[in-house]
Amino acid sequence: MNQNPLPTLTDEQKIQIEQWATEKVISMNSDQYLCDRIDEKVLEMEEHLQAYFHERFHFHMKKHEQK
Numbered sequence: 522m523n524q525n526p527l528p529t530l531t532d533e534q535k536i537q538i539e540q541w542a543t544e545k546v547i548s549m550n551s552d553q554y555l556c557d558r559i560d561e562k563v564l565e566m567e568e569h570l571q572a573y574f575h576e577r578f579h580f581h582m583k584k585h586e587q588k
Contacts, residue, residue: 563575
């Protein structure tokens with residue numbers, strides 16, 4: 522752990538950081554956050570794997586819509 526003392530933050534900085542931290546936690550608990558992480562992983566895949574993912578994704582979307 523870093524033993525250097527932390528610089529003093531202004532009240533405005535503390536408020537802004539608190540807001541960002543809270544927003545990140547809320548975002549991490551959302552479906553959109555999960556979808557964004559999956560999209561990032563898909564973009565890293567090779568083309569043939571991306572194609573298979575999209576094929577399976579569309580299959581499951583259609584299946585879900587039929588319910």
